[in-house]
Amino acid sequence: MKSYLQMSKEELMECKADLEKAFEDAKGKGLKLDMSRGKPAAMQLDLVMPIMDILNSKSDLTSRDGMDCRNYGGPDGLPEAKELMAAMIDVKPEQVVVCGNSSLNIMYDTVSRSVTHGVCGSTPWCKLEEVKFLCPVPGYDRHFKVTENFGIKMINIPMTPQGPDMDLVEKYVNNDPAVKGIWCVPKYSNPQGYSYSDETVRRFARLRPAARDFRIFWDNAYGVHHLYDDDQDYLIEILEECKRAGSPDMVYKFSSTSKITFPGSGIAAIATSLNNLEEIKAQLTYQTIGHDKVNQLRHVRFFNGDINNLKEHMRKHAAIIRPKFEAVLEILDSELAPYGVGSWTRPKGGYFISFDAPEGCAKASVDRAKKAGVTMTGAGATYPYHKDPHDSNIRIAPTLPSLPDLKLAMLIFTVCVKLTAAERLLKEMD
């Protein structure tokens, strides 16, 4: 087979005619397939259902340290919940605060607090002329939305398979005092599934920020979300690394059980230095009298307080989603690779595959797929301000649809990408 770039105009027009027919066929089916968000499938949620039996009206709802979990109190979380979350994110329990159901909410609060109160005594960001955040791209849209919401200027940092371009990160962080933060998904990144290399993490820890209130927002959302038992990415623990490098306060680490138990009914945590924790705990006393401790207890008991049970549970998730990732890759490999259309990542974990359409083809491809009943994450969503400078990146979220639906959706998607690419090439030939 020939790549589109090698085809003559006639050959391309023939392809285009076939693709148009395939597209019309797909439209005629009246499908409604959603691949827009990284949501677990019903089958994954089914395997969590036993958590609903863990506690009942006969249960003793007392925590290890004797707190009646049914009552007010314990704003920083139960000791046993701290222990479980600490084991999950490779830190010590005393470095952890366990909060409510959403790590996004903790990140939002962390930015919000910095805006109104500053960071460990620094000038509140709302009093500054300009505040900037570095945003590895493509990245997670909800991160970018948080900083956009506070009027923080976002600067794109290209991602590589080893993590963000660290030359650029160092240039900005070490020289510009307006740069106050960077968004990171260090393991099985959203959307590429890349994991930061040892060198990348070490360079992060060795940053010498021009702003003393610069913080790394380390969203370890997919720390235990491997697809394969025998081929997993490994990540150096950043808090320890920063401590060793003499910057113990430089990182906030976030995590949750949203894609482990029930999204929305899980527990979330922040881990950081004792200095930072002191500030966070002080703020928490104004915000709440305590998070949902019964749910913390439910989670601890579901895993019997043992990280190995949690890891075993994640193997069951993997068994459900691994075939979906593989199906997406197979279809991209068979339907697009021979024509040299687009490129994509091959993650070993996480929730996404990053797809790069030929330049200028992302938006049109996604719009076209939508017309055939296939909803993808909006083109541009993986960039700050929804602006992909190359109009190329599309995030593929394989988990939610059933395997047959997913295959159908991906076939339609590849048709849409090829059709858009062919049209574009033909236009360039005119």
Added chain:
Amino acid sequence: MKSYLQMSKEELMECKADLEKAFEDAKGKGLKLDMSRGKPAAMQLDLVMPIMDILNSKSDLTSRDGMDCRNYGGPDGLPEAKELMAAMIDVKPEQVVVCGNSSLNIMYDTVSRSVTHGVCGSTPWCKLEEVKFLCPVPGYDRHFKVTENFGIKMINIPMTPQGPDMDLVEKYVNNDPAVKGIWCVPKYSNPQGYSYSDETVRRFARLRPAARDFRIFWDNAYGVHHLYDDDQDYLIEILEECKRAGSPDMVYKFSSTSKITFPGSGIAAIATSLNNLEEIKAQLTYQTIGHDKVNQLRHVRFFNGDINNLKEHMRKHAAIIRPKFEAVLEILDSELAPYGVGSWTRPKGGYFISFDAPEGCAKASVDRAKKAGVTMTGAGATYPYHKDPHDSNIRIAPTLPSLPDLKLAMLIFTVCVKLTAAERLLKEMD
């Protein structure tokens, strides 16, 4: 019996000697009784335990509108949860957003959002020279802490049995554009147990604020928390009243099930105008992907979606705490009234009794009680900045201790107040 004020120096000294002996006796007992916070007692939490059986691994966790409550989504709450909370706080379901476990957290977020983003297009409060809040006193310490945390200047407004001094409220709100809000606990107020009169609510609704971003923070924490079946306070619904008065956007109404089911594991809600809701919902999309919908469902099903079941459930709470309120009043009536020492409220609902010691005696009385093992809410806590200008008010929280413990604690408390009052009078006689 004679009131202390009528006693001779000798009589007072005799009293004092007896009280000192009683105090030393109490100290010798090595008690540890906590009356500092409005926490439900274990017995109240026990009656909530059946909620733990409402959902199990066989339950259908689908909401009325077909949402899988186990997954992401629904940031503004389940329709059936909105309906239940709306019935509880006398509004329409479409005026409600159901959030996480804490109404304090919603209030904090509401102030925080106003500080960083303004209110419906107004200047963000962080950009203003000065922002002021009116604080009916005595009032709820955690309200005052929220505004203090954001550097908002707090102005004391005296409470009356009909609500805040409305002449003063009108003077401030209608003339000073820096006054952006007022904290209200309109029913069974914290700590007096007063409920705002019809006239008070109508005058609130008819405020003509100098600041267009002025909002009433209406914390209806004790809306269904009656002590008596046949003698309940009634409150005019403020949102409807404001709408009628032409100021539909002037109120945020807050509520939760914290003292209905489990504190910390309940559900909380905000109700307001559609204009305000639009702003709140937009903000929520940055903060979270959704609150705990499984817990919302648990609550709806526990009450079978029927407000009458919730009211019936509150009667069971009342049966437990009513004797405690009555015991406190009996002891105050028998131990203090005959001596003319102090004054107190007689609430028909809520969680507190407000006690006024003779001027200058609150802090010393509370400190003394602490030495005898009885922890009261800190003197001053009911005032902004912890400053009670008369050093008089003490919040009594009768719910947490057992009835025998409560009686013992109150007896010791009255000894401490009398002793402090006698010492003070004797000092004045010198």
